[in-house]
Amino acid sequence: MTSTAAVSQKSTTPLRGTVRAPGDKSVSHRAMIFGAMATGTTTVAGLLEGADIMSTADAMRAFGADITKDKDGVWHVVGCKDGFQSPKHAVDCGNAGTGVRLIMGAAAGYKVSATFTGDASLTSRPMGRVLDPLREMGAAFDVAPGDRLPVTLKAGAALTAIDYTPPHASAQVKSCILLAGLNAAGTTAITEPTLTRDHTENMLKAFGVKLTAAKRGDGQVVRMDGGQTLKATHVIVPGDPSSAAFLIVAALITPGSDIIIENVMMNPTRTGLFETLTEMGGYLRSDNFRTSGGEIIADIHVKHSPLHGVTVPPHRAPAMIDEYPILAVAAAFAKGRTVMDGIGELRVKESDRIAATEALLSSNGVNITSHESGMTVIGGDTPRGGAVVKTHHDHRIAMSALILGLGCDAPVRIDDASMIATSFPSFFDIMTRLGAVIETSA
C-alpha cells in the first residue's frame, strides 16, 4: 500500500448524525474461511470490505474456493471441492494476524503444503503461539528460528486432537486449534482461563458443527470431535464494536456532540470498552436490541460528556483488547488517572501498542507512563497537539491519533493513513459526515 499522511483539527462544531458501523472484522474473516471449508455456497451479507478481509478472501481462493460479490453487495463463497488444495504461490495475508493464524490452523488439517507471509508488521509478529500447538497435533513447518513469517506448512501429516490451555488469552489461538481440530483424530479440548471472543464457537455451530462450551470460572472449556464437515450457510455480519469505538470516543470528547451508531454487535466478549467509558462518566445508551445472524446488535446513542479517570480491571482486557489505544485517548480528556494493566498482549499487535500509544500521547502533550504490561494516563487538560505521529503500519494507532487531534489545540498529523483501510475503509467518510475535520494530506 502507498502511504498517505493525514491530519485532524480541533472540532469547533459538535459531531452530529446517525451512522452505521462497518461490518465486524473478526466475523468477516471467519465467514470467508469457514465458507471456504464448507460444502456448498455460503452467502455473506454486510461483509467488511477492508484490506485484511480481502487478503483472507484471496488466500481462500488460493486454496481453491471461488469467491465473488453480487450486484446487491452479497458475497458468495463456494467451498473448496475435496477440501483445501495446495496453493501455487505463497499466501500473502497482508497485515492480518487473525487471517494468517486462523488459515494456518485450517490448512494444517488438509495435508497440503503452503507458504504463508505478510507485510512488514505481520512478518514481525509471533507465530509460535499457533505453530506450537499445531506441532503438538502433528503438523510440520519450515520456519526460521523465532517462529516469524514466512512459514511453510509441510504436506502429509495426519493430525491428532490435543487438550490445550493457551498460555495467552487469545481468540486467534483458540480458533486456529479448533479449525485444525475439525480434521484431527479425536476430541479437541481448549481450556480458556479467561473467555475470549467466541465468534468461532458461534459460527462453527451455524455451519452445522457440534461442539460444547462449558463455563469454568471466568473462562470456559470448549470440546469438539474431529471429522466433522461444515455445511454452507447464510452469514449476516454485524457492525464492528472495535470500529464504533473511534466514533464513540470522538463524540465523547467533542463539546455538544450527539450521535447515533446503528447496528453495533453487543456480544459481551467484545463490549469491555463500552462498560469502561460508561464508568468514566460517558453518556452511552444502547437501545433497539435485536438478534441478527446469531449475534445481539443494538444502536448506540452517544453525547459529549465530562469524563473522569478509572482503573480498568485487568480481567476485562480480552473483551476490549483492541480498544486500549482509543481508551488512552479518551483518558487524555478524563480528569485524573486512568490505569490500564494486564495488557502485555498489546506489545505483539500490528505494532507495540503500548509504546506507540505512549509516543502518540506524550508527543502531543499528554501525561502518560508505561511499564511492560500496562500504561497510566493522567488527563483533564486540553492537550497541546501539534505532533506528527508514527503509526508503524497500525490502523488503530492511526485512527486513535486522528481522534486525539479533534480535541487538541494544534492539529495532529500521522505519517501514514493507508492502514486504516485494513479495518475501517469508510473511516474518513463517516467522520466527515459527522462533522469532523480530518483529511488526508500530501
Ligand SMILES: O=C(O)C1=C[C@@H](OP(=O)(O)O)[C@@H](O)[C@H](O)C1
Ligand atoms: O480472533 C480474532 O478475530 C481477534 C482476536 C484478537 O487477537 P488475539 O487472539 O491475538 O488476542 C484481536 O486482537 C484481533 O483483532 C482479532
Ligand SMILES: C=C(OP(=O)(O)O)C(=O)O
Ligand atoms: C490486532 C488486530 O488485528 P489482527 O491481529 O488480526 O492483525 C486489530 O485489528 O487490532
